[in-house]
Amino acid sequence: MANTIYTHYPPELDGQQEAFLVQTVKNWTVEHALTVRPSAAIVPSEFNSGNMLATNAPVTLFPSPFPESCFDQARGLQRVYNELYAAIASDEQWLETVLKELIEVDDFLANLWKIYLDVRREGHAQHLSLGLFRSDYMLHTPDDGPKSLRQVEFNTISSSFGGLSCRVAEMHTHLATYPSPQHPIAYPPHPLFNNSEDSPIKTTGRPPVNTAISTLTAGLAAAHQAYGPSKSTPQLPTCVLFVVQDTERNVFDQLALSSYLHKEHGIPSFRLPTSKITAYTTVAGTPERPLIYTPPSDTSTQYEVTVVYYRAFYAPTDYTDAHAWGARHSLERSAAIKCPSVLLQLAGSKKVQQVLTSKPPGPYHLKSFLPKHTDSTLESLRSTFAPQYSLSSSDPAVPAEGIKLALDPATAANHVLKPQREGGGNNIYRSNIPGFLKSIPESQWKQYILMELIHPPKDAKNFALRSDGAAALGNVISELGIFGTCLWRNTPGSTAPEILHNTEGGYLLRTKSKESDEGGVAAGFSSLDSVILYKD
């Protein structure tokens, strides 16, 4: 069934239909702020020197089919995953053991770890931590087995596209139902839209409502409330601080959260580029160390920051100099709740994900971190792991299997080599792996993780509308992200987090053309999408 569905989707469009659909999407996206700032490759900066232009975010013209059972499984696991990563970030010793070897060779991880050590030495001013998470999966459909979910990544910092993905689901719903679900003007009839005379498919006919914006902002609001009253004397008004990149094209995704945070929760927030942190924030010299923000536009007013929400500082490129690391350190030592703390950011490293996949007879980490969950829940969680291998021969759990698999062209053909660092990019695929490894010193191998390739539906196709206005039909690969939030308290001396708020809600489907092996929606390689669920 599944294969048939992908083979006959999306419906064919004639020239008039495609032109109408593309024009409708171009208007809808701008009308609903499903937009990004255009790159200089689209509009040379001389014509956008005021940075006032916007264009449609890259989007698919149709939602993509996705099996309901796998979607439900991913949703069902999210709160368990949230708890797992809260537990990992609460166990500094375990993290240190896992990351030790990497920290020796990776300046980025080493700097984050150093901040953690410095703050620990000084004593933590804040024992609450917030995670706004996104767990990313692909649908694995091997020729010789049943389909399943495979986790690609668990994002613990700057999980993006919650704002825009809600709007994509709304847009696809509009296109599938306007003026009526029986006769949408923009989509030809199709069994997946429940309006065709062809053989019926059990389907919802339109994307499920996407609640990412309300879920993520509720997480920020929970942390803001948990922070309690101002710790300053006299008391200051409080706010949430969005730490952003100096040059950010994905600003409307972020504004969706800050606007909703104010509209629904009455909580003010301000945007602060990383380069201005030192100039406009200070940590008060009191034992409580509240973080004070002075708006550049109104230096007569001060705010106390309850939550530092990072939409920057997730990748090495965000730290241009020692100044940037100093800024991160300053925020970390403050009383503000960090989303995330450096430990939570480190917990999201690919190395941790790889270590978690190990199972008895090796150490059963899942059981240790989630002692209260049943074996069947842990088994469902584990079933989403893709086999992953360390390339470190000193790893006692899986000594040298990864190296063997990576260097043999026959086994390399079914794997991808990923750098351990955050921020994506530079994955090495299949037959390129052996040659790549031989081209670098063996001492650097441990910076990579070998992962078994996931086999998404072969015949999946969709139309993508790029931010430069061009639309094209092509073979695609989709990645499903499920959003979740977790707020917890750490008790000094204990590795068990006290969970205060743990929610799941909202999703992202990111669809890229099969020709590209890399992701990154804002970079223009992939498109924002939504799901249309079907039952097998």
Place this chain on the structure above:
Amino acid sequence: MANTIYTHYPPELDGQQEAFLVQTVKNWTVEHALTVRPSAAIVPSEFNSGNMLATNAPVTLFPSPFPESCFDQARGLQRVYNELYAAIASDEQWLETVLKELIEVDDFLANLWKIYLDVRREGHAQHLSLGLFRSDYMLHTPDDGPKSLRQVEFNTISSSFGGLSCRVAEMHTHLATYPSPQHPIAYPPHPLFNNSEDSPIKTTGRPPVNTAISTLTAGLAAAHQAYGPSKSTPQLPTCVLFVVQDTERNVFDQLALSSYLHKEHGIPSFRLPTSKITAYTTVAGTPERPLIYTPPSDTSTQYEVTVVYYRAFYAPTDYTDAHAWGARHSLERSAAIKCPSVLLQLAGSKKVQQVLTSKPPGPYHLKSFLPKHTDSTLESLRSTFAPQYSLSSSDPAVPAEGIKLALDPATAANHVLKPQREGGGNNIYRSNIPGFLKSIPESQWKQYILMELIHPPKDAKNFALRSDGAAALGNVISELGIFGTCLWRNTPGSTAPEILHNTEGGYLLRTKSKESDEGGVAAGFSSLDSVILYKD
């Protein structure tokens, strides 16, 4: 008082404050679709060939002060004005008398009139008419008299900016109240915002809520309902048709109405460029003549059009050839309710406005058209008229006074010469008038109307943010538009319209730099603004 207010407004901004305010506005506008498509002067078309880009509509950074008494007067008169123009459009004989001379020399008016005559000959298939109106005023503050409202124009076709003006009011409100009205981060304190320690002003502190979108769409919905069931056999689903220009940069203003029409009233609407009317609409050959629309993207479905809403065909430039006039004729003869009919469009011509200003001992037109209204209401209406003069020496009411005033440099200095045609542009001001008249044949003089100049507050200033991203402080002139809608039925043989729906709601403030004598927001000369009301 009034003068002091304009002298000390807007509050001063230092460099950081202006940069923050401009950046906030650039983000807010795109986030809330307060946008236009950029012109080729802003982004060369080679970089926008997909027509996917958007930029902020030209907006002021601050709302502009406006006396509450004049604002309330304008609102209070709107339903009377609606009724007046319904009555004028119902009296073909009166209109013919007034416009006869112009029709002889003006092809545009002549073609409209010919369509009316052709349809009358065939017999009207629809006796309901809809007007979505905007009455435009300036604040007249002569040195030697009290301030008052002066009407600039009464728009009976394509009254635009209802959609965007709502958002400007929301934006200025956000800027004045975020995160709190006592300490907005984007605006310095000022008495007009009710948050300064300076001498208090009686003010609302923020713009009044703008209801233009709901008012205008309620008018369309009332007409849609009044149309009744489909007149086709078999019955067809019904829709509203937005007739638009082939190239429209102000599309998001229009989408605000169509989206709201569907969301709040469940009424579908479609956009049809003028060049495609003939290809995708037909008038059924039955006596009832329903207008049938076939969407280009779905030729298997047909809709019956209840209301033709013109956002095009208001200016001669919209009629590129005989084909366009044929399309207008076809729509006019159909059973669809026209917004507006050709007669209502003609009623909005400047010549009509000028004739209305005549008063006893000449014919008292106001009294004839509005027999049920009190003298004091009519006097309030009349008080908004600027003195206007025909340049036709055969006009029996004001024989040659206009010509005398226009040719004498001393009196010309207090006047503007306006072409009678719709669509704006080419006004001649002050000392240029005598020379201009002498440069054209006397036979063409009757195509112009001479109007006494309005004296807006001299010291009004505001910041404008253009669509190219540049912001500047300057002396400004503002024009207040009040929106209203009217639906009525004409009974054959009677000139008294039966009013079915008559509402007022929402406003537009359009602010232009004093250096420019011309309007036209989308053309980049003026900015969308909102009002901040004060009591004298």
